[in-house]
Amino acid sequence: MIIKRYLVSNMNEALTRIRYELGKDAIIISQRKVRKPGIKGLFSGKLIEVTAAVENSSDGKKPNVKKEENFEDSLASIKRIMEDRVKTVDTKEVILEKENEKVASKLNVKNQKLETTYDKTSQGDLEQDSMYKEVSEMKKLLNKVIENTSKDEDKKINPLEEKLNDMDIDKEFQTELIDKVTASLNEGIEEKEILREIFESLVLECEEEIKGRVVLVGPTGVGKTTTIAKLAGKLALVDKKRVGLITVDTYRIGAIDQLRTYAEIMNIPFKVVITIKEMQEAINYMENCDVVLIDTTGRSSKNAMEISALRAFIEKANPHHVNMVISGTTKNKDITSILEGYVDLNYDNIIVTKLDETTAYGSLYNIIKRANKPIKFITTGQNVPNDIRVPNKEEIARFILGEETLC
Ligand SMILES: Nc1nc2c(ncn2[C@@H]2O[C@H](COP(=O)(O)OP(=O)(O)OP(=O)(O)O)[C@@H](O)[C@H]2O)c(=O)[nH]1
Ligand SMILES: [Mg+2]
Structure with a gap:
């Protein structure tokens, strides 16, 4: 045979x-x-x-x-x-064959990680052992190649997206901006100019003069009291207006003292309000003032109870304007929750503070986009009364574009 x-x-x-x-x-x-x-x-x-x-x-x-x-x-x-x-049935051979199949197929699948372990069910001959080792080494090597390839691919981002990231524009707004820029680029306008136009057009105008009762609200430590002191200083000392100060900042004695000290230096009336009734009395007391600036304690935007308690004081004050104070250093995802948390207080303007503490001013864009309210003031440092100004739309666009900096 x-x-x-x-x-x-x-x-x-x-x-x-x-x-x-x-x-x-x-x-x-x-x-x-x-x-x-x-x-x-x-x-x-x-x-x-x-x-x-x-x-x-x-x-x-x-x-x-x-x-x-x-x-x-x-x-x-x-x-x-x-x-x-x-x-x-040679168990090992079956396992080895399966593993080999996996390795071969994963060569075409970039983003998947290969298994690196397999069972060795019994003592095998030397040849098979060395095959196991070889396969295992190959898998490790392939995993590295696949990982690096995926990382490289992740890194490849649109150059405009990179610029928007550098500006710290919220990811959520980037696609819209990229689409707008791409559409206008076809008309031959330069990318930067298109962005400038978009940023400027977003800025809402608001009346420059400060008059009547103005309340400042916002999270703890953003600079409400300091901003009130700056405003009081400008209004009383530069504009020669009759200014009164009220604070519902009742939590800490130190906080009251802060504003009281400014009031004494500037020689302007000052009242501390603890109850709703006292708010009414304070308002009556400052009837003859051109401007009454009302400071509030920083509340957590997540605490609905605190916000609604504050709302009762504000309603009693019946203000002409409620200014939402938010720091320019606020993280993008916190901007949304803060603005939403205070929405019941019916703020009609925004004050962006601490712009001197950041180098990317995309937060201005993110805040305007989310709040859809005018930016009344920006503050640029701790100095009272100097570090505050009314921004115009050109200046805001320059900040966002990184053409103007406070560093
Ligand atoms: N760098 C910088 N610091 C500021 C600015 N405005 C305020 N600050 C500082 O921020 C800190 C907190 O300021 P406050 O005015 O007490 O803040 P607040 O919002 O009244 O705080 P609460 O009353 O606790 O809610 C102080 O050290 C201020 O000097 C600013 O524009 N830039
Ligand atoms: Mg304060």
Whole structure:
């Protein structure tokens, strides 16, 4: 009997070769899928190993097989068939084959991480152990390549997006801006000028003169009291207006003292309000003032109770304006919650403080976009009364574009 093993890519090829070499009486004894030996085999398709046999020809006609080849192949085939019978399922080989399949398929899948572990169920021969190691090393290497490729792809961002990030424009507004800029670029206008136009057009006008009762609200420590002192100083000392100060800043004695001290220096009336009734009395007391500036304690925008308590005081004061004070250093995602938290206080203007403490002024854009209210003042330092001014739309656009800085 002649037994011969064929390594072919499909069964048609196997049948053609068997028929040609062993003749039409040859029978197939076994067939199984295998990979090419070595590392290359991991990344190429599977082959089929077909073992065929034929009885020595009775009519003396020899099959088309070289003698020495027959002998060698027969030995190898018999050995393999024997082995196959003894261990019908070689657990390790199955696992290894699965792992190899995974590695090969993941070569085409960039963003997926490869598994780096697999079970070694039993003691295997040295050859298989080294294969395991090789596969494992390959996986680690591939993981690194895939990771780096993904990182590189993530890094590739639109240059305009990069500029908007540098300006600290909220991600949520970037797509709209990019679309607008792209549309106008086709009309031949420069990118910076398009942005300038967008920023300027967003700024709402508000009356410059400060008169009547003006309340300042906003989170703790944003600079409400300092801003009131600055405004009082300008109005009383520069504009020679009759100014009164009221504070509902009742939580801390120190906070009251802060404004009282300014009032004493400027020689202007000052009242501390603890109850709603006292608010009415204070308002009556300052009836003849051109401007009454009302300071409030910083509240957490998340505390609805505190906000509604404050609202009662504000309603009693019946102000001409409620100014929402927010720091220019506020994180983008906090801007939304702060502005929303204070919405019940019906603020009609914004004061952006501490612009001297930031280098990217995108917060101005984010605040205007979210609040849709005019920016009445910006403050640029701790000095009372100097570090405050009324910004115009050109200046705001220059700040956002990074053309003007306070550093
Ligand atoms: N850098 C800088 N600091 C400021 C500015 N405005 C106020 N500050 C400082 O911010 C700190 C807090 O200011 P306050 O005026 O007490 O803040 P507030 O909003 O009244 O605080 P609460 O009453 O606790 O809610 C003080 O140290 C001020 O000097 C500004 O424009 N720039
Ligand atoms: Mg204060």
